[in-house]
Amino acid sequence: MNFADSEVIAAILGKAGYGMAEEAGEADFILINTCAIRDNAEQRVRHRVRELRALQSRRQGLRVGVLGCMAERLQSRLMAEEDNVSFVCGPDAYRRLPEMLAQVRRGQKAAEVELSTTETYADIEPVRLAGNGISAYISIMRGCQNYCAYCVVPYTRGRERSRDPETIVRETRTLFGQGYREVTLLGQNVNSYRWEEVGFPELMDRVASIDPLLRVRFATSHPKDLSDRLLEVMASHPNICRCIHLPVQSGSNRMLKLMNRRYTVEWYLDRVAAIRRYMPDCSITTDVIAGFSTETLEDHEATLELFRKVRYDYAFMFKYSLREGTYAWKHLADDIPEEEKTRRLNEIIALQGEIALENNRKEVGREYEVLVEGESHRSKEQLFGRNSQNKVLVFDRGDAQTGTYRRVKVESCTAATLIGSLVQ
Ligand code: 5AD
Numbered sequence: 012m013n014f015a016d017s018e019v020i021a022a023i024l025g026k027a028g029y030g031m032a033e034e035a036g037e038a039d040f041i042l043i044n045t046c047a048i049r050d051n052a053e054q055r056v057r058h059r060v061r062e063l064r065a066l067q068s069r070r071q072g073l074r075v076g077v078l079g080c081m082a083e084r085l086q087s088r089l090m091a092e093e094d095n096v097s098f099v100c101g102p103d104a105y106r107r108l109p110e111m112l113a114q115v116r117r118g119q120k121a122a123e124v125e126l127s128t129t130e131t132y133a134d135i136e137p138v139r140l141a142g143n144g145i146s147a148y149i150s151i152m153r154g155c156q157n158y159c160a161y162c163v164v165p166y167t168r169g170r171e172r173s174r175d176p177e178t179i180v181r182e183t184r185t186l187f188g189q190g191y192r193e194v195t196l197l198g199q200n201v202n203s204y205r206w207e208e209v210g211f212p213e214l215m216d217r218v219a220s221i222d223p224l225l226r227v228r229f230a231t232s233h234p235k236d237l238s239d240r241l242l243e244v245m246a247s248h249p250n251i252c253r254c255i256h257l258p259v260q261s262g263s264n265r266m267l268k269l270m271n272r273r274y275t276v277e278w279y280l281d282r283v284a285a286i287r288r289y290m291p292d293c294s295i296t297t298d299v300i301a302g303f304s305t306e307t308l309e310d311h312e313a314t315l316e317l318f319r320k321v322r323y324d325y326a327f328m329f330k331y332s333l334r335e336g337t338y339a340w341k342h343l344a345d346d347i348p349e350e351e352k353t354r355r356l357n358e359i360i361a362l363q364g365e366i367a368l369e370n371n372r373k374e375v376g377r378e379y380e381v382l383v384e385g386e387s388h389r390s391k392e393q394l395f396g397r398n399s400q401n402k403v404l405v406f407d408r409g410d411a412q413t414g415t416y417r418r419v420k421v422e423s424c425t426a427a428t429l430i431g432s433l434v435q
């Protein structure tokens with residue numbers, strides 16, 4: 012999401028006459044787009060901000076700004092605490108950046124942190140920063156009002172609002188015309204997408220109908236809202252990727268209730284079964300939090316048990332981090348000691364590592380259609396790409412071209428990568 016936002020920011024500043032510097036040492040402004048979801052994300056930003064002091068003392072007039080969720084959360088407090096920061100700008104205020112930079116150039120400080128109920132940046136054509144020319148992010152909705160007890164996002168990104176589907180379809184068509192072959196539709200909770208009579212399944216149907224050669228992915232869906240209708244639409248379009256990110260957070264009903272997730276383990280497993288009924292070859296990935304308030308060993312064991320049942324293809328695994336302003340901060344104790352959180356997290360990571368490796372071993376011998384994305388990091392002789400399930404395949408380059416689809420047969424694997432060869 013931040014990546015997509017940075018592309019919007021680059022577009023807004025580009026229009027105002029600013030260009031990207033080749034390196035930090037040549038810049039007049041350094042803008043840091045930030046995440047506030049866990050404390051360690053914020054600590055990394057603070058570290059980066061402090062590092063920039065040296066550069067600022069060598070380069071007169073170099074100004075540093077903090078953008079995004081951390082700016083929204085801390086507002087001018089951040090400028091007081093980090094006195095080399097000249098401006099802070101929240102996620103709904105990016106259109107004001109040109110004015111802010113002008114103000115900062117005059118030697119003032121600037122803060123814009125107002126949240127909006129309507130801003131979607133729908134009319135702004137993002138400057139694509141990834142630069143592989145093959146896959147792009149498209150933001151379709153912003154904000155979240157699920158208020159999970161641990162989560163700061165509803166406070167930093169504001170109310171849910173969706174973007175006009177016409178602008179989404181237009182942006183996708185333009186990308187396809189430019190040679191892009193994969194788009195990922197982004198939102199904090201894509202299932203809540205709604206614009207008049209168009210819900211998320213209808214939007215997916217429209218985007219996937221643009222061209223069978225265009226792959227469509229999406230993130231993230233909330234398990235409580237994952238509908239059969241969406242699964243039906245996915246199943247009816249082979250170019251909608253067979254991969255669903257379905258954050259579970261915990262395998263214990265008591266924890267889920269305390270987290271205000273509004274589903275049970277049974278509901279979640281029913282959704283997993285529905286995914287596999289509609290699309291037996293669909294991969295499933297998740298997010299999980301270890302050591303949330305009052306989590307017992309039994310709750311933790313229930314999470315491990317759920318992982319054994321679902322057998323995720325990939326998981327983002329986190330230690331609980333107390334966030335100021337959240338329901339948990341107001342009402343629940345952060346009572347699991349740090350070492351115990353780490354121990355539980357490591358147990359989940361180890362289990363997931365085994366599962367991912369076992370899953371990948373089953374892939375050996377299978378053939379997949381792969382969208383070739385570029386050179387492998389390890390060797391110039393090899394290319395990499397992804398299959399519909401979002402698994403990375405590495406193979407000898409042969410006559411394959413990036414940006415095209417090729418069939419690849421899996422020959423071996425690690426827990427993270429499938430290694431194969433081109434099928435001629
Ligand atoms: N502590 C740890 N992890 C968190 N997440 C959200 N808030 C917190 C927190 N306070 C995780 C959730 C979410 C992912 C994006 O980040 O797992 O799905």
Ligand code: SF4
Nearest residue numbers: 155157158159162164
């Ligand atoms: Fe945070 Fe929950 Fe919203 Fe996800 S759904 S952004 S975890 S409040």
